[in-house]
Amino acid sequence: MANDISSGGSSEFLAARRFFRANSSTAKEEIEVFVEDEVDTVFWRHFFAKHEPDKNFKIKVLRCGNNELCGKDALIKFIRLDSLGRNKLIAIDSDYDYIIDDYHSYTQELRACKYAIHTSDTYSIENYKIVPSILKEAIYLTSFCEQISEDINVMIFETSQLLYNLFTIHLFSTNKKDNVYKLSDFKSDLNKLTYKNNKVNESTNTYISNRINSFNLYIDNNRAEYDDFLSQLKSKGVEECNCWQFMNGHDVLDEIGIKIVANISNKYRGEYLQWLHANVADQTRKENLLKKFNNSTRVADGLHQLKDRIREILYDIKPDFTWKASIKNDNQIQAIFQ
Numbered sequence: 001m002a003n004d005i006s007s008g009g010s011s012e013f014l015a016a017r018r019f020f021r022a023n024s025s026t027a028k029e030e031i032e033v034f035v036e037d038e039v040d041t042v043f044w045r046h047f048f049a050k051h052e053p054d055k056n057f058k059i060k061v062l063r064c065g066n067n068e069l070c071g072k073d074a075l076i077k078f079i080r081l082d083s084l085g086r087n088k089l090i091a092i093d094s095d096y097d098y099i100i101d102d103y104h105s106y107t108q109e110l111r112a113c114k115y116a117i118h119t120s121d122t123y124s125i126e127n128y129k130i131v132p133s134i135l136k137e138a139i140y141l142t143s144f145c146e147q148i149s150e151d152i153n154v155m156i157f158e159t160s161q162l163l164y165n166l167f168t169i170h171l172f173s174t175n176k177k178d179n180v181y182k183l184s185d186f187k188s189d190l191n192k193l194t195y196k197n198n199k200v201n202e203s204t205n206t207y208i209s210n211r212i213n214s215f216n217l218y219i220d221n222n223r224a225e226y227d228d229f230l231s232q233l234k235s236k237g238v239e240e241c242n243c244w245q246f247m248n249g250h251d252v253l254d255e256i257g258i259k260i261v262a263n264i265s266n267k268y269r270g271e272y273l274q275w276l277h278a279n280v281a282d283q284t285r286k287e288n289l290l291k292k293f294n295n296s297t298r299v300a301d302g303l304h305q306l307k308d309r310i311r312e313i314l315y316d317i318k319p320d321f322t323w324k325a326s327i328k329n330d331n332q333i334q335a336i337f338q
Contacts, residue, residue: 028056033089033117034079036071037061039315043125044091044117046318047329051337059091076106084115086336091117093124099236099246100175115336120328121237126249129314130156130257131323138261138313142297142306145268150198155260157241159193162200164240165212167247169219171238172229180218183248190247190255195263245325253314261310262303269299269306 033048035041041059048057062075075090084090096103097110098118110116119125129135132152139148166189173181189211194201219226238246244256272293280286294300299309319326 028054029087030056030058031087031089033057033059033091034062034075035059035091036075036093040091040093040125042315043128043319046321047091047117047326047333050330051333055337073104076104076110081106081109081113081116084113086115089115089117089336092119093249094118094120095123096171096174096246099233099238100171103174117329117332120325120332121242122245122249122325123247123252124249126253126257126314127245127247128319128323128325129317130244130252131320132156133320133322134314134317135257135261137317138310139265139268141313142261142265142299142309143268143272144293144297145265145271148264148268150264152260155195155198155200156244156256158200159256159260160242160244161240162205162208163190163193163247164243166208167243168230168233168238169212169215171233171246172222172226175229176222176225181215187248187251187255190251193255193259195259197267198264253311257314258307258310261314262307265310266303266306269297 031048033044035044038061041061044059045057048059051057062078072092072095075092079088079090097107101107104110110118119127122128135152136148139145167186170181170183170186173179174183189208192204192207194204196202244252273290276286276289276293280289297309299306321327321330
């Protein structure tokens with residue numbers, strides 16, 4: 001049995017509830033917003049915060065009877081879309097619901113619901129963190145390098161371009177529901193992605209090219225349907241330059257964002273250590289400077305710890321509100337309250 005659902009349930013009930021308070025004339029309008037988990041509450045608060053001077057947003061997580069998170073499917077099931085309104089919203093990850101027709105049984109209903117705020121032109125909240133401004137901030141916080149010469153935007157674009165064909169084959173297979181190229185298969189291929197300096201490793205290019213070629217017969221046997229599907233994807237905004245936005249957010253965070261930051265941060269950390277050993281002769285001072293550097297960046301040693309610190313930073317840092325997807329989310333929310 002799901003809990004954390006308001007009794008009465010509907011947006012109309014929540015809107016009327018304020019008039020039964022002693023201070024109803026001065027009470028802020030209350031809006032309940034249900035999200036998928038606690039990490040999502042941190043993310044979505046940034047978007048609702050600017051509307052809070054005259055409103056009180058209560059961001060809630062839906063849990064099952066065993067206190068486990070229920071996720072998106074449970075939100076749709078227990079908090080019915082027809083119960084939503086100005087005073088009761090859901091804020092969710094898009095997943096593939098906005099690019100693949102009938103991805104879920106509720107996909108069409110979800111698309112038509114004005115009160116379902118979704119990650120716009122992205123798979124999930126994690127995709128919002130894989131933008132140049134945020135990745136640069138993560139590089140700085142883990143290396144303290146002020147002059148980052150690498151063009152992060154180009155790195156993301158080249159990665160997206162490399163993965164486009166493989167990703168669209170995965171989407172096509174998902175749309176057909178034939179299990180030829182499942183999410184787990186695509187994730188396994190994405191795991192092979194590596195960087196050297198500010199470029200995708202040549203071994204990765206070769207691997208991805210071979211994987212694309214392995215699906216040639218599959219595509220040839222479905223050529224007309226596949227070409228039509230690509231046209232549909234393009235009409236929904238999925239292109240070579242941005243397809244990373246529509247990939248599973250957790251995978252993109254781990255296999256693209258964290259790898260880019262770790263690769264560049266590790267380089268600058270190494271340069272600092274080289275400077276330290278070459279220019280500081282006093283051993284005590286050298287040890288103190290190294291300790292201060294590690295404490296400040298919260299990375300003592302090792303690539304694994306560096307990646308953990310990067311993941312922490314990316315989840316904690318607020319979204320880039322100048323990014324197109326963030327602007328669309330603001331527009332979604334404004335449209336409800338105008």
